[in-house]
Amino acid sequence: MASRVIMPKLTDSMEEGVVVKWRKAEGERVESGDVLAEIETDKAVMDLEAFASGTLRKILVPEGTTVPSGTLIGVIGESDEDIRGILAGAQPSAARPITPRPSPAAVASPEEDKRASPRVRTLAREHGIDLKAVKGSGPGGRIIERDLEPFLTKKEQPTVREVPLSQMRKAIVRMTTQSKAPVPHFYVTIEVEMAEGLRVIEESKKALPSSPISINHLLIAAAARALRQHQGLNASFAGETIRLFSSIDIGIAVALEDGLIVPVLRDCGSKTLAQIAEAERALVARARGRDLSPEEYTGATFLISNLGKFDVESFIAVILPPAAAALAVGSVREVPVVRDGRVEVGHRMMLTLSCDHRVIDGAVAAQFLQTFKQALERARDL
Amino acid sequence: MKATYREALNQALREEMRRDDRVFLIGEDVAYYQGAFKVSKGFLEEFGSRRVVDTPITELGFTGLAIGAAMAGLRPVVEVMTFNFAILAMDQIVNNAAKIRYMSGGQLSVPIVIRGPGSAAHQLAAQHSQSLEAWFCHVPGLKVVAPATPHDAKGLIKSAIRDENPVIFIEAQLLYPMQGEIGDGDYTIPLGVAEVKRPGTDVTLIAYSKMLLVALEAAEKLAQEGIQAEVVDPRTLRPLDLTTLAASAKKTGKVVVVEEGWPFAGLGAQIAESLYRQVFDYLDGPIVRVTGRDAPMPYARDLEDAAIPDADQVVAAAHQVLYRT
Numbered sequence: 001m002a003s004r005v006i007m008p009k010l011t012d013s014m015e016e017g018v019v020v021k022w023r024k025a026e027g028e029r030v031e032s033g034d035v036l037a038e039i040e041t042d043k044a045v046m047d048l049e050a051f052a053s054g055t056l057r058k059i060l061v062p063e064g065t066t067v068p069s070g071t072l073i074g075v076i077g078e079s080d081e082d083i084r085g086i087l088a089g090a091q092p093s094a095a096r097p098i099t100p101r102p103s104p105a106a107v108a109s110p111e112e113d114k115r116a117s118p119r120v121r122t123l124a125r126e127h128g129i130d131l132k133a134v135k136g137s138g139p140g141g142r143i144i145e146r147d148l149e150p151f152l153t154k155k156e157q158p159t160v161r162e163v164p165l166s167q168m169r170k171a172i173v174r175m176t177t178q179s180k181a182p183v184p185h186f187y188v189t190i191e192v193e194m195a196e197g198l199r200v201i202e203e204s205k206k207a208l209p210s211s212p213i214s215i216n217h218l219l220i221a222a223a224a225r226a227l228r229q230h231q232g233l234n235a236s237f238a239g240e241t242i243r244l245f246s247s248i249d250i251g252i253a254v255a256l257e258d259g260l261i262v263p264v265l266r267d268c269g270s271k272t273l274a275q276i277a278e279a280e281r282a283l284v285a286r287a288r289g290r291d292l293s294p295e296e297y298t299g300a301t302f303l304i305s306n307l308g309k310f311d312v313e314s315f316i317a318v319i320l321p322p323a324a325a326a327l328a329v330g331s332v333r334e335v336p337v338v339r340d341g342r343v344e345v346g347h348r349m350m351l352t353l354s355c356d357h358r359v360i361d362g363a364v365a366a367q368f369l370q371t372f373k374q375a376l377e378r379a380r381d382l
Numbered sequence: 383m384k385a386t387y388r389e390a391l392n393q394a395l396r397e398e399m400r401r402d403d404r405v406f407l408i409g410e411d412v413a414y415y416q417g418a419f420k421v422s423k424g425f426l427e428e429f430g431s432r433r434v435v436d437t438p439i440t441e442l443g444f445t446g447l448a449i450g451a452a453m454a455g456l457r458p459v460v461e462v463m464t465f466n467f468a469i470l471a472m473d474q475i476v477n478n479a480a481k482i483r484y485m486s487g488g489q490l491s492v493p494i495v496i497r498g499p500g501s502a503a504h505q506l507a508a509q510h511s512q513s514l515e516a517w518f519c520h521v522p523g524l525k526v527v528a529p530a531t532p533h534d535a536k537g538l539i540k541s542a543i544r545d546e547n548p549v550i551f552i553e554a555q556l557l558y559p560m561q562g563e564i565g566d567g568d569y570t571i572p573l574g575v576a577e578v579k580r581p582g583t584d585v586t587l588i589a590y591s592k593m594l595l596v597a598l599e600a601a602e603k604l605a606q607e608g609i610q611a612e613v614v615d616p617r618t619l620r621p622l623d624l625t626t627l628a629a630s631a632k633k634t635g636k637v638v639v640v641e642e643g644w645p646f647a648g649l650g651a652q653i654a655e656s657l658y659r660q661v662f663d664y665l666d667g668p669i670v671r672v673t674g675r676d677a678p679m680p681y682a683r684d685l686e687d688a689a690i691p692d693a694d695q696v697v698a699a700a701h702q703v704l705y706r707t
Contacts, residue, residue, distance in 0.1 A: 118663045119635040122663045144667060
């Protein structure tokens with residue numbers, strides 16, 4: 001029975017061996033224990049002994065060739081035995097001459113040769129960027145993250161959410177653009193001392209805990225008084241004429257969750273502070289409950305917008321026609337003030353008046369604010 | 383509360399010895415001299431010579447003795463005067479402390495802490511200026527901790543003492559006088575959890591022990607150039623909190639690892655290899671290591687300074703990974 005001669009694994013670390021020399025020739029008689037060949041391992045050259053007796057029928061691996069351990073290198077059998085079965089199992093391709101392995105760069109096609117950092121490859125994959133279009137600035141032309149920036153910024157815009165306009169928002173858009181674009185606005189600011197006003201409010205809290213006076217009430221009353229004196233501001237531009245109103249109808253901006261509304265307090269010029277307070281409370285409550293009829297929030301002749309509770313120092317309001325002026329009110333702030341050469345604690349509030357220059361001129365606006373300021377600083381007389 | 387690194391260790395050890403009477407301190411000069419660096423100040427008075435044990439100069443002997451005590455149920459804290467002398471105890475540490483649990487099939491455990499300063503101080507020369515953490519990290523069965531701040535030192539030494547397995551706890555002479563805010567009372571910091579010491583987006587600086595301070599200084603310099611460096615302190619070197627390190631590396635794509643030890647087979651090589659496996663696809667270039675010079679520590683001060691990483695070297699390494707050289 002034919003016997004296989006294989007490249008042995010002579011040490012633990014031996015992966016392959018070299019057939020240095022065949023000591024028997026094809027067709028030569030071999031006894032078990034005879035030296036068949038010299039094998040070079042990773043450590044030494046050793047003799048390969050025959051494990052079977054017979055004739056060395058076939059040498060499969062020529063001298064000087066390296067093959068992995070376990071490779072069939074020869075066949076021993078009877079001289080007339082059919083060894084085609086064994087030979088068919090042999091893998092001549094297993095024998096490989098030692099040649100330098102081609103380097104990856106040598107086999108890569110020119111397109112694949114474009115070098116990029118792993119991060120760049122990942123980013124390119126995630127953002128669908130074709131690296132052929134990117135010029136590398138790294139070592140050896142390597143594409144690095146920086147080179148990708150122009151391509152990434154296009155893709156990485158913050159997400160945008162489109163919210164449909166509510167009816168109220170549409171109205172605000174219409175009103176403010178109808179105002180701001182055609183109306184030539186100008187602005188005048190004045191600072192008011194509110195110590196007296198605050199005292200009036202405190203006293204009313206004690207006297208009328210359920211319905212005290214608020215800053216807005218004082219503002220409306222002071223505005224009514226100033227408008228009575230400066231009627232040119234209680235007016236509207238009407239194309240060929242300027243319309244002067246006999247009734248002082250003051251609009252109060254009320255913030256709602258999704259916008260704002262401006263309920264109108266009618267005929268403030270003939271109301272006492274208490275009447276103003278009562279009417280304002282009722283109107284604003286109904287505004288917050290969205291319970292106003294259209295005539296209750298249109299046609300103001302003067303506007304007040306108070307952002308004081310939001311800790312705003314000052315701001316500028318947009319005039320809502322037909323009114324020709326709007327007053328923006330900031331917070332009452334405790335600030336040091338110099339009086340008679342001494343520093344005292346003041347309670348100051350900034351008022352900014354936006355005016356339609358077609359109707360109102362600067363000096364008129366300033367005089368109005370002076371009157372307004374005096375009225376507030378003598379709040380007890382309101 | 384403010385405390386120095388030294389005071390934080392003193393507090394933590396004291397609290398642990400009060401909490402658990404199995405805990406004892408053993409080493410050269412720990413009792414009457416109160417520790418070569420005064421970490422055990424006041425201990426002999428409070429706990430007596432049975433629990434604060436002065437030894438002869440026999441690292442192999444007293445470390446072995448402590449390992450035996452740990453196997454028998456006590457919780458020894460061994461102070462090595464510096465980790466340079468722990469070399470003498472290497473056989474006990476590597477062959478016994480690290481292996482007893484494994485070789486006894488879990489029947490025995492060695493809840494021991496071996497602590498003391500590693501790394502260079504000033505002009506202690508070649509034999510006494512070594513950063514040997516990589517030696518210990520190499521050994522399965524050892525946990526290795528190297529805190530940089532007083533807060534971390536206190537929380538981590540407590541966790542080390544309460545751990546059921548041997549912990550190598552590496553301090554630093556130049557850190558002992560450093561002050562910092564520490565937590566109140568009995569808090570612990572788990573072993574194996576890194577911390578981002580300074581958040582950033584542009585480059586990750588990984589550094590531990592003394593080198594954390596160098597990395598933070600470098601981050602400050604980089605910030606002046608508009609580069610936002612993220613500084614991550616592994617705190618525990620083995621087991622390494624790869625999750626935290628990888629998250630930062632993935633974010634920035636640029637990594638610098640700073641260590642005071644020698645470069646060849648140093649800990650930074652291990653950290654880099656771990657990161658390559660985890661976040662290769664997110665790196666914008668090779669990880670750069672800043673290490674001590676590959677030489678015995680020189681004695682001359684200017685040469686010594688040149689052999690230890692400083693902030694400028696870390697800044698230069700950051701420029702390199704950012705391709706700004």
